[in-house]
Amino acid sequence: xxxxxxxxxxxxxxxxxxxxxxxxxxxxxxxxxxxxxxxxxxxxxxxxxxxxxxxxxxxxxxxxxxxxxxxxxxxxxxxxxxxxxxxxxxxxxxxxxxxxxxxxxxxxxxxxxxxxxxxxxxxxxxxxxxxxxxxxxxxxxxxxxxxxxxxxxxxxxxxxxxxxxxxxxxxxxxxxxxxxxxxxxxxxxxxxxxxxxxxxxxxxxxxxxxxxxxxxxxxx
Amino acid sequence: xxxxxxxxxxxxxxxxxxxxxxxxxxxxxxxxxxxxxxxxxxxxxxxxxxxxxxxxxxxxxxxxxxxxxxxxxxxxxxxxxxxxxxxxxxxxxxxxxxxxxxxxxxxxxxxxxxxxxxxxxxxxxxxxxxxxxxxxxxxxxxxxxxxxxxxxxxxxxxxxxxxxxxxxxxxxxxxxxxxxxxxxxxxxxxxxxxxxxxxxxxxxxxxxxxxxxxxxxxxxxxxxxxxxxxxxxxxxxxxxxxxxxxxxxxxxxxxxxxxxxxxxxxxxxxxxxxxxxxxxxxxxxxxxxxxxxxxxxxxxxxxxxxxxxxxxxxxx
Numbered sequence: 001x002x003x004x005x006x007x008x009x010x011x012x013x014x015x016x017x018x019x020x021x022x023x024x025x026x027x028x029x030x031x032x033x034x035x036x037x038x039x040x041x042x043x044x045x046x047x048x049x050x051x052x053x054x055x056x057x058x059x060x061x062x063x064x065x066x067x068x069x070x071x072x073x074x075x076x077x078x079x080x081x082x083x084x085x086x087x088x089x090x091x092x093x094x095x096x097x098x099x100x101x102x103x104x105x106x107x108x109x110x111x112x113x114x115x116x117x118x119x120x121x122x123x124x125x126x127x128x129x130x131x132x133x134x135x136x137x138x139x140x141x142x143x144x145x146x147x148x149x150x151x152x153x154x155x156x157x158x159x160x161x162x163x164x165x166x167x168x169x170x171x172x173x174x175x176x177x178x179x180x181x182x183x184x185x186x187x188x189x190x191x192x193x194x195x196x197x198x199x200x201x202x203x204x205x206x207x208x209x210x211x212x213x214x215x216x217x218x219x220x
Numbered sequence: 221x222x223x224x225x226x227x228x229x230x231x232x233x234x235x236x237x238x239x240x241x242x243x244x245x246x247x248x249x250x251x252x253x254x255x256x257x258x259x260x261x262x263x264x265x266x267x268x269x270x271x272x273x274x275x276x277x278x279x280x281x282x283x284x285x286x287x288x289x290x291x292x293x294x295x296x297x298x299x300x301x302x303x304x305x306x307x308x309x310x311x312x313x314x315x316x317x318x319x320x321x322x323x324x325x326x327x328x329x330x331x332x333x334x335x336x337x338x339x340x341x342x343x344x345x346x347x348x349x350x351x352x353x354x355x356x357x358x359x360x361x362x363x364x365x366x367x368x369x370x371x372x373x374x375x376x377x378x379x380x381x382x383x384x385x386x387x388x389x390x391x392x393x394x395x396x397x398x399x400x401x402x403x404x405x406x407x408x409x410x411x412x413x414x415x416x417x418x419x420x421x422x423x424x425x426x427x428x429x430x431x432x433x434x435x436x437x438x439x440x441x442x443x444x445x446x447x448x449x450x451x452x453x454x455x456x457x458x459x460x461x462x463x464x465x466x467x468x469x470x471x472x473x474x475x476x477x478x479x480x481x482x483x484x485x486x487x488x489x490x491x492x493x494x495x496x497x498x499x500x501x502x503x504x505x506x507x508x509x510x511x512x513x514x515x516x517x518x519x520x521x522x523x524x525x526x527x528x529x530x531x532x533x534x535x536x
Contacts, residue, residue: 014397015401015530018526026515098518099518117533
């Protein structure tokens with residue numbers, strides 16, 4: 001069962017993406033988290049470009065370029081500015097300890113893989129084996145949003161989830177139409193800015209970015 | 221079924237590993253000294269140290285049991301057995317069917333149990349402390365090691381190390397993401413199991429941090445020499461397992477004398493590189509707090525499991 005080299009490379013990059021998702025899950029420092037997010041974007045861009053090269057889908061080159069521009073440069077830069085302004089360089093706190101989170105993560109990966117297995121058996125595409133990995137990284141980003149206590153890592157988790165969704169779209173259908181992708185990219189960018197404004201408001205209100213304080217707002 | 225040349229190969233390999241292991245240790249120490257801007261000790265230093273230790277009189281605690289005296293020899297025997305099973309120079313050794321990878325991990329575990337028992341035998345506080353820490357590291361490292369080996373076993377469809385190596389050495393070039401995961405996991409296990417820097421510092425006797433050194437604190441003279449020798453063989457065996465799994469090219473088949481020089485050369489080059497890499501890692505990394513060791517090893521386990529899962533995903 002020999003696969004072409006590009007397919008192998010895409011598989012390798014997919015594995016790299018999954019690895020970064022786990023690294024983000026286990027990371028304690030925000031700065032490293034942002035760096036990992038940028039790396040995830042880079043891996044995503046390279047794999048998109050590879051898929052574009054091997055299938056001849058020109059619009060995928062655009063999405064790869066867009067990914068580099070937005071997710072490797074702009075958003076990490078914005079996040080850097082944000083944590084500088086907010087002066088939040090504390091270590092990230094987690095709700096569950098890290099080895100336990102990792103074990104839950106492995107469970108999620110197994111779930112995602114078994115979910116994707118029947119789909120990839122029917123598909124005959126270059127990227128069919130990466131769908132499971134894409135779904136696993138979406139679920140892992142979900143997990144990261146759940147177990148993190150502070151707002152900034154949660155937002156990074158959200159952005160990483162978008163990366164996973166993008167990868168899933170590329171591996172399942174060779175990418176969405178360009179218009180949709182442009183729209184999503186714009187949404188993510190605007191979302192980041194809005195989150196930034198939110199951070200300032202949350203901090204002004206509670207003197208902290210711990211989102212548990214928001215429970216106080218609830219009226220019984 | 222006895223083939224004389226095969227057995228000669230087996231004996232050659234076993235003797236070679238035992239004799240060359242301290243040299244690898246010396247090489248790692250030398251590289252580390254260079255990297256840290258110290259004047260390097262001779263590469264033969266481990267041999268001198270052992271020769272010196274063999275000429276001394278052993279001092280043994282009054283309440284030590286026979287287990288304490290026996291353990292160095294058991295350790296040495298276990299490591300030598302492991303070195304006989306791992307295809308270092310050649311595959312298809314007559315001794316190899318005696319044990320597959322699971323038994324190999326078992327041999328290492330046997331050595332660990334005995335060294336922990338011996339450490340607790342005399343009843344000093346350091347011995348007990350070292351033994352407890354060693355068992356903590358061991359029980360976390362072992363599943364990660366097994367998972368790594370299973371990944372390679374899945375790819376080649378056998379748990380026999382020789383078969384695995386033959387399959388991996390003679391395949392067409394292909395990128396296996398699962399093997400990449402397994403290689404990183406294996407490296408982490410190697411560092412932990414051989415008491416190397418992120419987990420344990422081999423060159424310190426500071427009571428708060430030592431693990432392996434705390435266990436062998438009561439040993440002296442020939443017993444200490446044999447233990448040090450066994451430790452060197454263990455490092456050699458782990459490195460050759462790593463080489464056999466992840467960069468197996470150039471290994472000879474048993475009885476094939478003409479391929480032997482190439483196998484020797486390839487092995488020496490790979491080991492020199494691996495030793496230098498180990499020294500580099502030890503220079504770059506800082507020792508982890510003991511309580512972070514479970515996290516380090518659970519990461520190794522995670523990587524190994526991911527490797528296995530990725531294999532299923534890409535080959536289903």
